[in-house]
Structures are given as structure tokens and as C-alpha cells.
Amino acid sequence: MNELVEAIPFLGKRYPKATKWLIIILAAVAPLIAAYFGRSWMRILDFALLYMMLALGLNLVVGFAGLLDLGYIAFYAVGAYTWAFLASPHFGIHMPFWIVLPLGAAFAALAGIMLGFPVLRLRGDYLAIVTLGFGEIVRIFMNNLNHPINITNGPQGINALDSLNLFGWNLSQSIKIGDFQIHYLYLYYYFFLLCVIGSIIFIKRLQISRVGRAWAAMRDDELAAKAIGINTRNMKLLAFALGATFGGVAGGLFGSFQGFVSPESFSLMESIAVLTMVVFGGMGNIAGAVVGALALTALPEILRNIALPVQQAVFGTVILDPEVLRMLLLSLAMILMMLLRPAGLVPAHARYSRPELLKGGA
Amino acid sequence: METLLQQIVNGLVVGSVYALVALGYTMVYGILGLINFAHGEVVMVGALTALQTLLFLMGVAPDMAPLLKLAIAVLVAVPVCMILGFLMERLAYRRLRGAPRLAPLITAIGMSFLLQTLAMIIWGRNYHTFPQLISTDPLQPIDGVFITPVQIAIVIISALMMAGLILLVTKTRLGRAMRATAENHRVASLMGVDTNAIIALTFVIGAGLAAVAGVMFASNYGIAHYAMGFMPGLKAFTAAVLGGIGNLGGAMLGGIVLGLVEAVGAGYIETMTFGFLNSSYQDIFAFVILGIVLIFRPTGLLGERVSDRA
Amino acid sequence: MKKTGIAIAIMGLGFGLLSNGVSAADMVVKLGHVGPLTGSISHLGKDNENGALLAVEEYNAKGVTIGGKKVKFELVGEDDQADPRTGTTVAQRLVDAEVVGVVGHLNSGTTIPASRIYNQAGIPMISPSATNPKLTQQNYAGVFRTIANDVQQGSAIGKFATGALGAKSIAIIDDRTAYGQGLADEVEKAAKASGGKVVAREFTTDKATDFMAILTKIKAQNPDVIFFGGMDAQGGPMLRQLKQLGINAKFITGDGGCTGEIIKLAGDALGSTSYCTQAGLPLDKMPGGKDFKERYKKRFNLDVQIYAPYAYDAAAAMIEAMKAADSTAPAKYLPALKKINFQGVTGNVAFDDKGDIKEGAITVYQFKDGGWNPVN
Incomplete structure (x- = not known):
């Protein structure tokens, strides 16, 4: 929170308290503001919250523990497919969310450990490319496990997933009180917001715990960390498992929100997008992940709303379409951030990390 | 029997292209310890530049001999890719040389996507037809086993270029400087080697090879596309790791082996797994091999280095 | 950050509104x-x-x-x-x-x-x-x-292959997309139902360019007809590779490959033994x-x-x-x-009770004179 406050220029330094409240109020009324521009913006906000959870989870692995994971979206997929298996007509099983979400998280954690074990010895680039392979393998299996037994329904995906039902309260149905109605997108927003806040609190506690400090030590110098008695093997596994857990939960929520999962939602590009959010916001830093996710979910949509009419007006046709703009934005964000501001938009707090390392030369 | 022989031919052809691309990865990794993710995109730029040149030549000189056209296209594509390789190194990677190791890697991934996007803007999203100037009419050296002249050319050209590169690295002064830089930058520079120039040169040579690989790839399949470099690039990297990263001979061997495994694997996986797995899993072979090699034999088949370079 | 975002969004909305003028009456x-x-x-x-x-x-x-x-x-x-x-x-x-x-x-x-x-x-x-x-x-x-829908298209392809083309054995390839796989499954069903034998079922991806391995495997089965469920970008190179491997089977693909693009991409590998289908009638x-x-x-x-x-x-x-x-x-x-x-x-x-069009037509095209021509 304080990092976020400090990241806001001018206001944050002068009136930290006021800024803090401003952020809280903004988070609370954001959907109302978004609704003013149309419900599609609320949907975008909902997705931004999902991406925040993903970015927070990946940040745990990449930022805290220093393990570059390019297959992170696989855990998101595990969570989403768990929801699809246990809460949809596909197998005819309809379990409530308080069973499915934890199960999805557990499966994702298990997948994280399964990935973690073999790659314990790998570092840096090798780790990156093996995790990339892992992500692709998971996607390929999901795309093909409809034969000889139909498990995932292959490329067709699974449809008509149950929506979130909080003990009899279906979040996908708008609440009507007389003429006044609360649209279901609000309900999802606040539910997701609670999940994100919960994640932030958990991660915050984790960061200043023994585990968080052990990760920081391991990230900054693995040999030294070993020498002072940190069990780096367990710490790495824990990072993979916990990071994956967030992915799993976000995946389950995504499944319930979208109502449809198919392997094409879990492509390498999505892994890269989440990584870019972490890098853009600032590695090793909770506020960074939040800001990165929000910025990189909203920016392409905003660009789409400005750049297209502008191009239409100036050139008469659309030269750079929204997908190209999004790709440009993501790739440039990665390169320029690394070159110009490697600590990210919101640099990590100095106590638990060493941003000076990122500024070049130890 | 013909089927198996045919699969081996298929594997050799694909493997030769992988091998040529793998050389670029292995050279850069050997010197900088960096996976240049964008190397596959250089292959793509090579193919599309050659395509552009060919289309231009067909417009201005339709009567020119096809092989001459192709030669000119290669002569344009290679320098273009070399400049691209040089710029990547100079503008991005060099500035990150002292940074923690995640930074250059993330930059390389960003570079890969940036090049794809730029290519998408320049050449569009469509698949382009690449003129097949070397004949693709099949020959039958053995009854029932088919190979086309363009495939023969690919295998031979790849072999020649690899041999040339090995000679360059092992026999010349320049090669010695490269090996010295790979061994230890600081010591090499103390010995009077201009390491910056050597590193830039490594990128340039790798990019040149990639351009040739791109043209061969496009000639063989008759298509070119903005995303054509990514998957072959990843697979070539796998080949480099399989052979032993940093080792030129290893990259060649790895490329050929990977090509063979993919072709034979796709052909026989269904029989081998009793119908449980099938050719839809063709793309995972590379990743599975990569995982196994890195975990059990990180030095690769012919490797010299260990993976754990801190 | 947030504030500029909103300001930008307002601008965007302004542009959006400008474009729809409405007459009042x-x-x-x-x-x-x-x-x-x-x-x-x-x-x-x-x-x-x-x-x-x-x-x-x-x-x-x-x-x-x-x-x-x-x-x-x-x-x-x-x-x-x-x-x-x-x-x-x-x-x-x-x-x-x-x-x-x-x-x-x-x-x-x-x-x-x-x-x-x-x-x-x-x-x-x-x-x-x-x-x-x-x-x-x-x-x-x-x-x-x-x-x-694809059920109708797939069964039309299956029937055409076993009927008009007289295929006894058929090999099926799909690109593992929702479209390609869905269509290929329907073709398989229809071909089997009308007495054809599916001798090979192979797979590729919607990003692949090399099909030599699976085509070699199909060649060994010597099918009369090869069906590909996928897009023109893969269909074109696939046709070339069929030719390179000396496979003479007839080739048929669905609407994803029934385009002008595939004619460019396949070059001289397309011939009168190549067919494709399109949902609906030709415009004329x-x-x-x-x-x-x-x-x-x-x-x-x-x-x-x-x-x-x-x-x-x-x-x-x-x-x-x-x-x-x-x-x-x-x-x-x-x-x-x-x-x-x-x-x-x-x-x-007119729609049936599911919402599908009642009289949905499928047209088969054959490659002739440099273009796709409807088969009667």
C-alpha cells in the first residue's frame, strides 16, 4: 500500500494519508465510474482484477524468488479446467465453489511442485525455457485429451460452466430491488476485489516472513543463501507451489466468470502478457504487480478507443489494428523497461530487495 | 521399410534447417550466456526480405534465370539480417551486459515479439507464397522414397555452411578471438581482443546463417509468414541444448537428431503408445527432450559447459 | 495514472458518439x-x-x-x-x-x-x-x-467422398482447432456410416508448415481420399507436400480451405483431384x-x-x-x-427448434481452370 502511495507522483509524497484514502475510494467506486462509460468497461475492470491475481502470483515466483517462469499460464489453465470439470455439465458434476476453488488451487500447487522438482537444478535462462516448454505441454495435452477417453473435450473447450454461487447467491444474476438493479458485473467486481485484497494481505505477510526473506536471499545470491542454512530446494518448491496457487484460484474465477474454457485461452502469449505486467510494474513488489496488471489490461482497451478513430480520421483506414497495438505495447514495455527503468514503474522497497542490483553492476 | 526411410529423409531435411538455426543460438550462448529468443525472428526476417526481393526482381526482370534471382535474394537477405543482428546487440543486449541475468532474457523475449509485430505491420498477417525457384518435383533415388531437389540443396548447403563456420572458429585468428571471448571476456580483452567487436560479430554471423536458413525454409515449403520463425527458433534452441550448448558440432548433431525424432516420432508414436498418444503430440517432443537433457545431462550430447553458470 | 486513463476514455467516447448522427423524428x-x-x-x-x-x-x-x-x-x-x-x-x-x-x-x-x-x-x-x-x-x-452447421457440412463431405468420389478408404487430418476437429469428427462419422473405412486419423496444428511426417504415414495406408479439416494456410503447403511425396489420393477440405488463398499457396499442386466444400449455395x-x-x-x-x-x-x-x-x-x-x-x-x-437454419445447403467445389467450380 505504501509503495503504491509513494509511486504516485507529487500527491503520494506530500499527502500520503490522503492518497491512501483516495486509492481506497477509487478502488471502491471504480466500477461506478467504469459503468458511466459502459458496462464493457466494467467487464474490462473485472478482467484487470483477474490479471492482478495472476501478476501477484507470478511476481511471487519471478520477483520474490527470482525464478523466471514462462509457463505460468499453465496453472491458470489448471484452475480453469478444474472448475470446468467439477462445475459444469461436461461430467455432470456441479460442486459448490468452496470445494472447487480450493481444489483448483491445490491441483495448481501440485502442478507447480511437479514442475518445480525436475527444474530445481536449473537457473535463469534454462529454467525459463523449460517452464515455457511445460506451459506448452500442458496446453497441448488439454487440446488433445479428448482421445481415446474424452477428458478435456479437446479444442472444442468446455461450455456452460457454472457461475459463482455464494451459498445460494448466484453472482451471475443481477440483483433487483424494485426498479433499482445491481448488475452482476458489480457483484463479480467486488468479489474479485476481495480476492485480490486477500491475496495482497497474504503476500504482504509472506514477504516479511522468514520465507519471504529466504526467497530474497536466494534470489540475490543462491550460494550465499545456502551457506547461511536456507534450504533452497524447499524454498524453490514453495515458491512454485504458492505462485501456482494464485494462478489456480484466478483460473477458477476466470472459468466461472467467462463460462467457457478452451485451450486457446492459455497460450504462450498470455504467459508473456502476465510476465510483462510484472516487469512493467516492478519485479519483487506487490504494488508493481497491481499497477502493471491494471495498466496493461486497460491501456490496450483505451488505445483501441482512441487510436482507431484517430487513425480512421487521419489516414482514412486502420493501419495498426488493436491486436498489433497490444503486441507493440507489450513488447516495447518489456524492452524499454529493462533498458531504461529495470526496477519497473513502482520500484521495489529497498528493505526486502536490492533494486540497486537491477540498476546494473552489483 | 520405405516408410521408415522416407521418415528419415523428412527428418534429415527438417533437422538440417534446425541445425543451421541452432548454430546462431549456440554461438551467442557460448559467448554471452544469453538465449537470444529473437533469433528465430531473424530467420523470419530473412525469408520475408528474400521474398520481397524476389517479387521486386520478378517485376523488373522477369526473364532473369531463377537461380540467379534466388542468389540475389539471398545476397540481399543476408546483409539485412546481419544489420538487424548488429542493431539488436548494439542497442539492447550490450547495454544490459552487467545487469542481472533476468534482464537480458526478458529483453530478448520482448525483442522477439517486437520483431514479430513489426513484421506483421510490414508484411501483414497473411501467409505469402514464396516462389519455388528450385524444383520441387520429387526424385526417387530408392523406389518409394521421395526427395526433391530443393531438399537435397538444403542438406548440402547446410552442411557446407556448418563446415565453413567450424573452420572459421577453429582455424582462424578471428575464431581464436571468439573462443577466447567465450572463455573469459576480461582475460580476452586483457590479451588485446576487442571483445565488443567480437560479440557484435558473433551476432552478425549468427544472423547471416539465420537468413540463409529462412530462405531455405521458405523455399522448401513455399510459404513465408510473420510468425514462421518462432517455433523453429524454439526447436533449434532445443537442438542446441541437446547437442551441448556452446558447441558447434553439437548444434549440428542436435538439429539432425531432433529432426529425426520429430519425424519418426510423429510417424510411430501411435503404434508405440498403443493408440493412446498420436501425431497431435508432435510438438511436445522437442520440449520433452529439452527437459530430459537439461535435467539428466545438462552438458548435452557433446557438451563442454555445465548449465549452472552463475 | 487512473485520472489520465479516464480523461482518455472520455475522449474515446467522444469520438464514438460523433460517428452516430441520429435524425430526430x-x-x-x-x-x-x-x-x-x-x-x-x-x-x-x-x-x-x-x-x-x-x-x-x-x-x-x-x-x-x-x-x-x-x-x-x-x-x-x-x-x-x-x-x-x-x-x-x-x-x-x-x-x-x-x-x-x-x-x-x-x-x-x-x-x-x-x-x-x-x-x-x-x-x-x-x-x-x-x-x-x-x-x-x-x-x-x-x-x-x-x-x-458443421454437422451438415461434415456429413455432406463424408457422403461425397464415399459416394461421388467412390472412396473405400479415407484418411482424415485435422488441425486441432475447434473448427478443424469438429468438422473432421463429422466427416469421420459420415464416412463410416456410408461404408467408407477411415484408414488413418492424423493431426497437425494451425501453425504448422511441415506435414511430411504425417503424410508419409498416411501414404503407407494408401487411402483413396484425404480429408483435411483446417485453414487454407495449412492446406496449401499440405497439397505441395502431397505432391512431393508422390501421393495421388484425391484431396478434399472444408470451407476453411475453400478460398482463393489456397490456390495461391498450393501453386501447381492443386489439380482436378482437389475438392472443397462451402456451407450455402454459390452466390449465383x-x-x-x-x-x-x-x-x-x-x-x-x-x-x-x-x-x-x-x-x-x-x-x-x-x-x-x-x-x-x-x-x-x-x-x-x-x-x-x-x-x-x-x-x-x-x-x-426458417429455423428448427434449436435455432439452426432448416434448409441449410452445402456446395462441393472442384478445382478446375485455375479456380473453384461448383460440382453439380
């Missing part, structure tokens, strides 16, 4: 259209939108009176980029804009997730081109399509096809790509249903839409 009824207006198949998306626009304009010109008031229809066009997630976002945008019906989307992959949003909002939708059977199997009340053979072609050309100065007539009929079906129900409220005209029966450009437009 009539009752304005909004219909939505969604298709990919940017990206690799934007020409098809634009084609659909033009088709729907033509219908709207022609009805406006004729003048429609509903509930005693003169109605002016307005088409709100959205771009889903052929991406499922964007598809749901723009679907939401149309719901916000209070459209009374939606023509779209183009791809099955975007239509299926979007249909859930329209269904929640109680807005009917008619897709002019999404052929995946799943779309109408969801049993949403307001989901229709004016084109034959549609009951209102010739006339439509001229009207379309006159209005947009463009040629019809593929699905514009289906989009036209989709929009027309909605307006006809509103006239029949004498209401533009979705809940009121939906029952009339279910029972609609009129002569459209593409043929008789």
Missing part, C-alpha cells in the same frame, strides 16, 4: 453487428457488416411501421478481432447500447462465449457464419444461425443471389466475399419478426423469430 431501433473488423480476416468481418447494413438500409428506405410508429433501424457495428475475450467485451458493449438484436459473430470461437452474454441480457442473436454445432446445442432461446445460385450481388456492388462498390448474404438474411429475419410481432421488444418478437418463415436472399429462412 422516427423511433430509432438499434441492431448490433459483431465481426472481426481488424486483423487477418477483417475483410470477411466487413463483408458481414455490409450485408447486415444493406438489409437495414433497404428496410429503412421501404419504411417499416411497428406499433403504429415509423421505425428507423440503425446498425451498431463492433469489432471482436476474432478473439474470444474481446468478443465478450464487445458483446457487453452492445448490450449496454441497448440493441434489440445482434447479427454475429463471425467465428464460432467468439460466438459461443458471447452468446452467453446476449442470453443473460435476453437479446436474440443470429450468426451468419458460425458453423460450430455447439453454438445451438447450448439451448439458449435466442440463438440462431442462417448458415448450415442463391434465389436472390444475382440481384443481391448488384445491389451490394452498387452500395459499397465492393464484391461480396462470402457471408454477406447470410448476414443480410439474419438482419432481415429480425426485422421481419419484429413486424410480425408488431413490437421491437426482444421478449415480444423472439417468439415470432422462432416461427419466422420467409424467402431470403440465400433461400427459405
Whole structure:
């Protein structure tokens, strides 16, 4: 929170308290503001919250523990497919969310450990490319496990997933009180917001715990960390498992929100997008992940709303379409951030990390 | 029997292209310890530049001999890719040389996507037809086993270029400087080697090879596309790791082996797994091999280095 | 950060508003259209939108009176980029804009997730081109399509292969996309049902360029016909590689490969033993096809790509249903839409109880004289 406050220029330094409240109020009324521009913006906000959870989870692995994971979206997929298996007509099983979400998280954690074990010895680039392979393998299996037994329904995906039902309260149905109605997108927003806040609190506690400090030590110098008695093997596994857990939960929520999962939602590009959010916001830093996710979910949509009419007006046709703009934005964000501001938009707090390392030369 | 022989031919052809691309990865990794993710995109730029040149030549000189056209296209594509390789190194990677190791890697991934996007803007999203100037009419050296002249050319050209590169690295002064830089930058520079120039040169040579690989790839399949470099690039990297990263001979061997495994694997996986797995899993072979090699034999088949370079 | 974002969004909205001028007098009824207006198949998306626009304009010109008031229809066009997630976002945008019906989307992959949003909002939708059977199997009340689905296309291909082509053995390849796999499964079923033998079932991806390994394996089985469920970008190189391997089997592919693009990509590997199918009739053979072609050309100065007539009929079906129900409220005209029966450009437009078009036609084309020609 304080990092976020400090990241806001001018206001944050002068009136930290006021800024803090401003952020809280903004988070609370954001959907109302978004609704003013149309419900599609609320949907975008909902997705931004999902991406925040993903970015927070990946940040745990990449930022805290220093393990570059390019297959992170696989855990998101595990969570989403768990929801699809246990809460949809596909197998005819309809379990409530308080069973499915934890199960999805557990499966994702298990997948994280399964990935973690073999790659314990790998570092840096090798780790990156093996995790990339892992992500692709998971996607390929999901795309093909409809034969000889139909498990995932292959490329067709699974449809008509149950929506979130909080003990009899279906979040996908708008609440009507007389003429006044609360649209279901609000309900999802606040539910997701609670999940994100919960994640932030958990991660915050984790960061200043023994585990968080052990990760920081391991990230900054693995040999030294070993020498002072940190069990780096367990710490790495824990990072993979916990990071994956967030992915799993976000995946389950995504499944319930979208109502449809198919392997094409879990492509390498999505892994890269989440990584870019972490890098853009600032590695090793909770506020960074939040800001990165929000910025990189909203920016392409905003660009789409400005750049297209502008191009239409100036050139008469659309030269750079929204997908190209999004790709440009993501790739440039990665390169320029690394070159110009490697600590990210919101640099990590100095106590638990060493941003000076990122500024070049130890 | 013909089927198996045919699969081996298929594997050799694909493997030769992988091998040529793998050389670029292995050279850069050997010197900088960096996976240049964008190397596959250089292959793509090579193919599309050659395509552009060919289309231009067909417009201005339709009567020119096809092989001459192709030669000119290669002569344009290679320098273009070399400049691209040089710029990547100079503008991005060099500035990150002292940074923690995640930074250059993330930059390389960003570079890969940036090049794809730029290519998408320049050449569009469509698949382009690449003129097949070397004949693709099949020959039958053995009854029932088919190979086309363009495939023969690919295998031979790849072999020649690899041999040339090995000679360059092992026999010349320049090669010695490269090996010295790979061994230890600081010591090499103390010995009077201009390491910056050597590193830039490594990128340039790798990019040149990639351009040739791109043209061969496009000639063989008759298509070119903005995303054509990514998957072959990843697979070539796998080949480099399989052979032993940093080792030129290893990259060649790895490329050929990977090509063979993919072709034979796709052909026989269904029989081998009793119908449980099938050719839809063709793309995972590379990743599975990569995982196994890195975990059990990180030095690769012919490797010299260990993976754990801190 | 946030504040500038909002300011920018306001600007964006301003631009959006500028583009829809509304004349004041009539009752304005909004219909939505969604298709990919940017990206690799934007020409098809634009084609659909033009088709729907033509219908709207022609009805406006004729003048429609509903509930005693003169109605002016307005088409709100959205771009889903052929991406499922964007598809749901723009679907939401149309719901916000209070459209009374939606023509779209183009791809099955975007239509299926979007249909859930329209269904929640109680807005009917008619897709002019999404052929995946799943779309109408969801049993949403307001989901229709004016084109034959992949079950119909697949069974037509299977029957054609075993019947007209006389195939005893058939090899099937698909690209592991929802479209390719769905179609290939239907072909397999139909071929088996009509006495053909499926001797090989192989797979590739929608990004692959090398098919030598699977084709070599197929060659060993020596099939009479090879079917490929996938797009032209893979179909073209596949045809070349068939030739390189000296495989002489007949080749047939679905609508994804029934394009002009594949003719360029395959080069001289296409021959008279190559076939493809397309849902619907060729434009010239549609009951209102010739006339439509001229009207379309006159209005947009463009040629019809593929699905514009289906989009036209989709929009027309909605307006006809509103006239029949004498209401533009979705809940009121939906029952009339279910029972609609009129002569459209593409043929008789009537839906079965799932929402599929009743008389969906499939046409087989053969490669001849440098182009695709319908087989009688």
C-alpha cells in the first residue's frame, strides 16, 4: 500500500494519508465510474482484477524468488479446467465453489511442485525455457485429451460452466430491488476485489516472513543463501507451489466468470502478457504487480478507443489494428523497461530487495 | 521399410534447417550466456526480405534465370539480417551486459515479439507464397522414397555452411578471438581482443546463417509468414541444448537428431503408445527432450559447459 | 495514472458518439453487428457488416411501421478481432447500447462465449457464419444461425467422398482447432456410416508448415481420399507436400480451405483431384443471389466475399419478426423469430427448434481452370 502511495507522483509524497484514502475510494467506486462509460468497461475492470491475481502470483515466483517462469499460464489453465470439470455439465458434476476453488488451487500447487522438482537444478535462462516448454505441454495435452477417453473435450473447450454461487447467491444474476438493479458485473467486481485484497494481505505477510526473506536471499545470491542454512530446494518448491496457487484460484474465477474454457485461452502469449505486467510494474513488489496488471489490461482497451478513430480520421483506414497495438505495447514495455527503468514503474522497497542490483553492476 | 526411410529423409531435411538455426543460438550462448529468443525472428526476417526481393526482381526482370534471382535474394537477405543482428546487440543486449541475468532474457523475449509485430505491420498477417525457384518435383533415388531437389540443396548447403563456420572458429585468428571471448571476456580483452567487436560479430554471423536458413525454409515449403520463425527458433534452441550448448558440432548433431525424432516420432508414436498418444503430440517432443537433457545431462550430447553458470 | 486513463476514455467516447448522427423524428431501433473488423480476416468481418447494413438500409428506405410508429433501424457495428475475450467485451458493449438484436459473430470461437452474454441480457442473436454445432446445442432461446452447421457440412463431405468420389478408404487430418476437429469428427462419422473405412486419423496444428511426417504415414495406408479439416494456410503447403511425396489420393477440405488463398499457396499442386466444400449455395445460385450481388456492388462498390448474404438474411429475419410481432421488444418478437418463415436472399429462412437454419445447403467445389467450380 505504501509503495503504491509513494509511486504516485507529487500527491503520494506530500499527502500520503490522503492518497491512501483516495486509492481506497477509487478502488471502491471504480466500477461506478467504469459503468458511466459502459458496462464493457466494467467487464474490462473485472478482467484487470483477474490479471492482478495472476501478476501477484507470478511476481511471487519471478520477483520474490527470482525464478523466471514462462509457463505460468499453465496453472491458470489448471484452475480453469478444474472448475470446468467439477462445475459444469461436461461430467455432470456441479460442486459448490468452496470445494472447487480450493481444489483448483491445490491441483495448481501440485502442478507447480511437479514442475518445480525436475527444474530445481536449473537457473535463469534454462529454467525459463523449460517452464515455457511445460506451459506448452500442458496446453497441448488439454487440446488433445479428448482421445481415446474424452477428458478435456479437446479444442472444442468446455461450455456452460457454472457461475459463482455464494451459498445460494448466484453472482451471475443481477440483483433487483424494485426498479433499482445491481448488475452482476458489480457483484463479480467486488468479489474479485476481495480476492485480490486477500491475496495482497497474504503476500504482504509472506514477504516479511522468514520465507519471504529466504526467497530474497536466494534470489540475490543462491550460494550465499545456502551457506547461511536456507534450504533452497524447499524454498524453490514453495515458491512454485504458492505462485501456482494464485494462478489456480484466478483460473477458477476466470472459468466461472467467462463460462467457457478452451485451450486457446492459455497460450504462450498470455504467459508473456502476465510476465510483462510484472516487469512493467516492478519485479519483487506487490504494488508493481497491481499497477502493471491494471495498466496493461486497460491501456490496450483505451488505445483501441482512441487510436482507431484517430487513425480512421487521419489516414482514412486502420493501419495498426488493436491486436498489433497490444503486441507493440507489450513488447516495447518489456524492452524499454529493462533498458531504461529495470526496477519497473513502482520500484521495489529497498528493505526486502536490492533494486540497486537491477540498476546494473552489483 | 520405405516408410521408415522416407521418415528419415523428412527428418534429415527438417533437422538440417534446425541445425543451421541452432548454430546462431549456440554461438551467442557460448559467448554471452544469453538465449537470444529473437533469433528465430531473424530467420523470419530473412525469408520475408528474400521474398520481397524476389517479387521486386520478378517485376523488373522477369526473364532473369531463377537461380540467379534466388542468389540475389539471398545476397540481399543476408546483409539485412546481419544489420538487424548488429542493431539488436548494439542497442539492447550490450547495454544490459552487467545487469542481472533476468534482464537480458526478458529483453530478448520482448525483442522477439517486437520483431514479430513489426513484421506483421510490414508484411501483414497473411501467409505469402514464396516462389519455388528450385524444383520441387520429387526424385526417387530408392523406389518409394521421395526427395526433391530443393531438399537435397538444403542438406548440402547446410552442411557446407556448418563446415565453413567450424573452420572459421577453429582455424582462424578471428575464431581464436571468439573462443577466447567465450572463455573469459576480461582475460580476452586483457590479451588485446576487442571483445565488443567480437560479440557484435558473433551476432552478425549468427544472423547471416539465420537468413540463409529462412530462405531455405521458405523455399522448401513455399510459404513465408510473420510468425514462421518462432517455433523453429524454439526447436533449434532445443537442438542446441541437446547437442551441448556452446558447441558447434553439437548444434549440428542436435538439429539432425531432433529432426529425426520429430519425424519418426510423429510417424510411430501411435503404434508405440498403443493408440493412446498420436501425431497431435508432435510438438511436445522437442520440449520433452529439452527437459530430459537439461535435467539428466545438462552438458548435452557433446557438451563442454555445465548449465549452472552463475 | 487512473485520472489520465479516464480523461482518455472520455475522449474515446467522444469520438464514438460523433460517428452516430441520429435524425430526430422516427423511433430509432438499434441492431448490433459483431465481426472481426481488424486483423487477418477483417475483410470477411466487413463483408458481414455490409450485408447486415444493406438489409437495414433497404428496410429503412421501404419504411417499416411497428406499433403504429415509423421505425428507423440503425446498425451498431463492433469489432471482436476474432478473439474470444474481446468478443465478450464487445458483446457487453452492445448490450449496454441497448440493441434489440445482434447479427454475429463471425467465428464460432467468439460466438459461443458471447452468446452467453446476449442470453443473460435476453437479446436474440443470429450468426451468419458460425458453423460450430455447439453454438445451438447450448439451448439458449435466442440463438440462431442462417448458415448450415458443421454437422451438415461434415456429413455432406463424408457422403461425397464415399459416394461421388467412390472412396473405400479415407484418411482424415485435422488441425486441432475447434473448427478443424469438429468438422473432421463429422466427416469421420459420415464416412463410416456410408461404408467408407477411415484408414488413418492424423493431426497437425494451425501453425504448422511441415506435414511430411504425417503424410508419409498416411501414404503407407494408401487411402483413396484425404480429408483435411483446417485453414487454407495449412492446406496449401499440405497439397505441395502431397505432391512431393508422390501421393495421388484425391484431396478434399472444408470451407476453411475453400478460398482463393489456397490456390495461391498450393501453386501447381492443386489439380482436378482437389475438392472443397462451402456451407450455402454459390452466390449465383442463391434465389436472390444475382440481384443481391448488384445491389451490394452498387452500395459499397465492393464484391461480396462470402457471408454477406447470410448476414443480410439474419438482419432481415429480425426485422421481419419484429413486424410480425408488431413490437421491437426482444421478449415480444423472439417468439415470432422462432416461427419466422420467409424467402431470403440465400433461400427459405426458417429455423428448427434449436435455432439452426432448416434448409441449410452445402456446395462441393472442384478445382478446375485455375479456380473453384461448383460440382453439380
